[in-house]
Amino acid sequence: MIDHHAASPDMELIVHGPSGRNKPETRLWLRMLSTTRLITNEIRRRLRSQFGATLPQFDLMAQLYREEAGLRLGELSRRTMVTNGNITGLVERLEADGLVKRTTHDQDRRVTVAKLTPAGIDRFLLMAAAHEEWLRELLQDAGDEAVQSLWVNIGYLKASVSAHLSGEEAE
Amino acid sequence: MIDHHAASPDMELIVHGPSGRNKPETRLWLRMLSTTRLITNEIRRRLRSQFGATLPQFDLMAQLYREEAGLRLGELSRRTMVTNGNITGLVERLEADGLVKRTTHDQDRRVTVAKLTPAGIDRFLLMAAAHEEWLRELLQDAGDEAVQSLWVNIGYLKASVSAHLSGEEAE
DNA sequence: CTTTGTTATTTTAAGTTTAAACTATATGGT
DNA sequence: ACCATATAGTTTAAACTTAAAATAACAAAG
Numbered sequence: 446m447i448d449h450h451a452a453s454p455d456m457e458l459i460v461h462g463p464s465g466r467n468k469p470e471t472r473l474w475l476r477m478l479s480t481t482r483l484i485t486n487e488i489r490r491r492l493r494s495q496f497g498a499t500l501p502q503f504d505l506m507a508q509l510y511r512e513e514a515g516l517r518l519g520e521l522s523r524r525t526m527v528t529n530g531n532i533t534g535l536v537e538r539l540e541a542d543g544l545v546k547r548t549t550h551d552q553d554r555r556v557t558v559a560k561l562t563p564a565g566i567d568r569f570l571l572m573a574a575a576h577e578e579w580l581r582e583l584l585q586d587a588g589d590e591a592v593q594s595l596w597v598n599i600g601y602l603k604a605s606v607s608a609h610l611s612g613e614e615a616e
Numbered sequence: 617m618i619d620h621h622a623a624s625p626d627m628e629l630i631v632h633g634p635s636g637r638n639k640p641e642t643r644l645w646l647r648m649l650s651t652t653r654l655i656t657n658e659i660r661r662r663l664r665s666q667f668g669a670t671l672p673q674f675d676l677m678a679q680l681y682r683e684e685a686g687l688r689l690g691e692l693s694r695r696t697m698v699t700n701g702n703i704t705g706l707v708e709r710l711e712a713d714g715l716v717k718r719t720t721h722d723q724d725r726r727v728t729v730a731k732l733t734p735a736g737i738d739r740f741l742l743m744a745a746a747h748e749e750w751l752r753e754l755l756q757d758a759g760d761e762a763v764q765s766l767w768v769n770i771g772y773l774k775a776s777v778s779a780h781l782s783g784e785e786a787e
Numbered sequence: 788c789t790t791t792g793t794t795a796t797t798t799t800a801a802g803t804t805t806a807a808a809c810t811a812t813a814t815g816g817t
Numbered sequence: 818a819c820c821a822t823a824t825a826g827t828t829t830a831a832a833c834t835t836a837a838a839a840t841a842a843c844a845a846a847g
Binding site for chain 4: 528556
């Protein structure tokens with residue numbers, strides 16, 4: 446039986462109740478989280494069904510596409526939100542699929558550089574175009590003003606959060 | 617060497633580049649996604665360090681707290697964005713910690729109902745209070761208007777996305 | 788040189804995730 | 818009762834995740 450309902454659209458209500466009892470920050474966060482998950486899951490689903498790819502794979506390929514010469518694995522990790530140890534397996538799988546090629550650096554044999562293959566470039570371009578179109582489709586009813594306003598205000602949100610992180614990673 | 621940089625604050629820029637070349641919908645999505653991950657990771661970190669709990673555990677307990685009589689596992693799955701198969705292990709771990717109790721339904725032996733124990737209720741109340749305070753702290757610089765505006769506009773976003781999901785789950 | 792430290796990547800262990808298959812139980816039509 | 822079908826929950830397989838330890842290569846100080 447097929448049954449992946451992990452992100453039903455009315456999630457926020459179901460999950461968090463009427464939510465009138467929460468503080469504004471909490472209400473916003475619950476709504477933002479549920480919306481993000483809704484979109485993420487939808488994109489994940491489409492990437493998988495239409496391209497047999499996962500979201501982290503797409504992220505990684507987007508990075509490599511941006512750097513024609515390829516990137517060392519540590520740099521890839523930094524740019525993709527994927528932890529160091531995780532890059533290894535991710536790149537291995539992409540290499541097995543012929544989308545990425547690994548080469549060892551000449552001067553420094555510790556370094557491995559990953560680079561998209563021509564097939565990888567083709568595949569990425571297809572996925573990127575679809576990804577852009579999916580977002581246009583999914584957000585089409587929100588209105589251009591809302592999209593613009595959200596972009597600005599989420600910027601403020603992000604700045605505030607960045608300034609109050611507990612770890613050493615605040616900039 | 618310790619090295620978990622998976623969510624540095626300037627992620628959006630690093631990850632997605634100047635992003636001026638993207639369509640507004642894509643730009644918004646990348647910013648929204650990176651901000652959500654920033655907050656999620658911070659809350660996950662705090663839940664873990666201060667309560668030894670994971671985010672899915674917190675979500676699940678929030679649901680059970682809301683329903684005094686407890687919930688069947690399928691209903692829990694629907695309400696928590698946790699897929700069916702995942703509920704099993706999650707509830708198992710919480711039961712092992714004495715925070716949740718499982719009982720089999722009398723009439724329908726397929727059904728299992730999960731319910732918070734008194735210890736579970738105590739624990740949840742502590743976590744919920746901290747969670748609310750963390751959000752207030754993290755979002756404090758964003759401004760009340762931005763928070764209010766975001767709440768409204770993300771509502772539109774969510775409605776649009778819900779209306780255009782590919783699966784059968786659109787309502 | 789050789790010890791000490793640093794950097795790049797891989798490996799490991801524990802746990803989470805999704806999607807799909809499986810088991811057991813119930814229900815409904817005949 | 819019997820069979821098809823639906824439902825509740827569990828299990829499985831593959832991918833991903835974090836955190837930490839391990840390996841390997843380089844760098845530099847004495």
